[in-house]
Amino acid sequence: xxxxxQSPRHKVTETGTPVTLRCHQTENxxxxxxxxxxxxxxxxxxxxxxxxxxTDKGEVSDGYSVSRSKxxxxxxxLESATSSQTSVYFCAISELGxxxxxxxxxxxxxxxx
Amino acid sequence: ExxxxxxxxxLVVHEGDTVTLNCSYEVTxxxxxxxxxxxxxxxxxxxxxxxxxxxxxxxxxxxxLDKKELSSILNxxxxxxxDSAIYLCAVPFxxxxxxxxxxxxxxxxxx
Numbered sequence: 001x002x003x004x005x006q007s008p009r010h011k012v013t014e015t016g017t018p019v020t021l022r023c024h025q026t027e028n029x030x031x032x033x034x035x036x037x038x039x040x041x042x043x044x045x046x047x048x049x050x051x052x053x054x055t056d057k058g059e060v061s062d063g064y065s066v067s068r069s070k071x072x073x074x075x076x077x078l079e080s081a082t083s084s085q086t087s088v089y090f091c092a093i094s095e096l097g098x099x100x101x102x103x104x105x106x107x108x109x110x111x112x113x
Numbered sequence: 114e115x116x117x118x119x120x121x122x123x124l125v126v127h128e129g130d131t132v133t134l135n136c137s138y139e140v141t142x143x144x145x146x147x148x149x150x151x152x153x154x155x156x157x158x159x160x161x162x163x164x165x166x167x168x169x170x171x172x173x174x175x176x177x178l179d180k181k182e183l184s185s186i187l188n189x190x191x192x193x194x195x196d197s198a199i200y201l202c203a204v205p206f207x208x209x210x211x212x213x214x215x216x217x218x219x220x221x222x223x224x
Contacts, residue, residue: 043212044214090155107154
């Protein structure tokens with residue numbers, strides 16, 4: 001996916017451990033988003049950022065925190081991972097926050113055992 | 114609360130069939146509705162429908178917005194195995210800064 005990369009691509013972690021997922025963009029877009037995808041739920045917004053150090057909660061933010069200290073990086077942290085956070089996590093970027101301008105990363109598959 | 118609902122959640126058809134996927138929405142200050150196709154990885158953009166552009170077509174895919182019924186359909190004619198994917202419908206809210214997605218329809222095309 002040109003301009004946006006997620007790391008790691010896959011991760012298995014134990015319940016109770018902290019986990020950080022990274023989204024990196026080279027497009028200098030202002031808006032960045034973290035979504036999770038689970039069967040039967042589509043994509044659900046966790047947190048988003050509308051600028052450096054400017055973030056806001058989405059519909060499923062409990063148990064997650066984010067940070068954006070640089071335009072290009074948006075970090076998602078699970079402070080104490082639980083099995084319910086097993087999911088595929090997608091990062092997206094948008095220059096103006098306009099819906100048609102979203103570009104998605106390739107996703108991170110996280111398994112909490 | 115803003116909500117997007119898709120149906121069916123899963124659909125299996127034979128190659129060559131025509132399919133219709135549905136999306137209904139309840140969103141304050143409707144601006145647009147988007148369709149995405151998701152194969153193995155990231156969703157990719159298909160169409161955006163707005164109040165001024167209620168019908169879009171690209172090859173075998175077409176989509177219509179029904180503002181009265183607060184819904185949209187995505188049609189795929191002469192389906193091919195490459196059409197197998199999850200199809201997602203989404204609507205922007207909160208000043209168009211965020212997208213609300215439906216649950217997705219998993220479409221499987223059998224040869």
